[in-house]
Amino acid sequence: KAGVTQTPRYLIKTRGQQVTLSCSPISGHRSVSWYQQTPGQGLQFLFEYFSETQRNKGNFPGRFSGRQFSNSRSEMNVSTLELGDSALYLCASSETSGSYNEQFFGPGTRLTVL
Amino acid sequence: ILNVEQSPQSLHVQEGDSTNFTCSFPSSNFYALHWYRWETAKSPEALFVMTLNGDEKKKGRISATLNTKEGYSYLYIKGSQPEDSATYLCAFSNDYKLSFGAGTTVTVRA
Numbered sequence A: 001k002a003g004v005t006q007t008p009r010y011l012i013k014t015r016g017q018q019v020t021l022s023c024s025p026i027s028g029h030r031s032v033s034w035y036q037q038t039p040g041q042g043l044q045f046l047f048e049y050f051s052e053t054q055r056n057k058g059n060f061p062g063r064f065s066g067r068q069f070s071n072s073r074s075e076m077n078v079s080t081l082e083l084g085d086s087a088l089y090l091c092a093s094s095e096t097s098g099s100y101n102e103q104f105f106g107p108g109t110r111l112t113v114l
Numbered sequence B: 001i002l003n004v005e006q007s008p009q010s011l012h013v014q015e016g017d018s019t020n021f022t023c024s025f026p027s028s029n030f031y032a033l034h035w036y037r038w039e040t041a042k043s044p045e046a047l048f049v050m051t052l053n054g055d056e057k058k059k060g061r062i063s064a065t066l067n068t069k070e071g072y073s074y075l076y077i078k079g080s081q082p083e084d085s086a087t088y089l090c091a092f093s094n095d096y097k098l099s100f101g102a103g104t105t106v107t108v109r110a
Helices: none
Strands: A005-007 A010-013 A019-024 A031-037 A044-050 A053-057 A064-068 A074-078 A087-094 A109-113 B005-007 B010-014 B019-024 B032-038 B045-050 B056-059 B062-067 B072-077 B086-093 B104-109
Touching: A005 A087, A010 A019, A019 A087, A019 A109, A031 A074, A044 A064, A053 A064, A074 A087, B005 B086, B010 B019, B019 B086, B019 B104, B032 B072, B045 B056, B045 B062, B072 B086
Parallel strands: A010 A109, B010 B104
Antiparallel strands: A005 A019, A019 A074, A031 A044, A031 A087, A044 A053, A064 A074, A087 A109, B005 B019, B019 B072, B032 B045, B032 B086, B056 B062, B062 B072, B086 B104
């Protein structure tokens, strides 16, 4: 089985722009979670999608949004980018929703905001 | 915000030595405790998902224990090898989301 894929792998944007990141889960996985990692911080939970519905959301401003498609692929959007949004964004997929499930991580998208 | 703390932040181990490190988490409303290994330039890789108090899990030379009543988990590496060099993350859940610790970075010296 192919692993979790994320595109693009690297991205450079300027303040005020918006960005869309994509995540394709492992085939058959229906849950996708997104995380942000900034220098010195652990992975911070952004949100989880399951069956095209947002199941849970972390403590991030409304500029961070996402969606999931019927094929379980997910996108994350950040509007009005700020310098502090520079980070590694990871997505993880699992078979179903719920924290009992093993999560499989993608390689991440490294976003740099100038 | 759930406080998940890992200690030490980093450690250096001589090849062949064994080591262990700690993950502390809130002891209320426990659902699951995950351990991941994150090697440089790779994706985090799941090691264990633990759900029961007293659980012990093992994968090769790596094992983990869980105490949900007092809110801690230990990860053990027996006979460390250079390929064990990585950051080890634990993540606690009391509902649908995982709260990660900052990790313990292990460097194994040959």
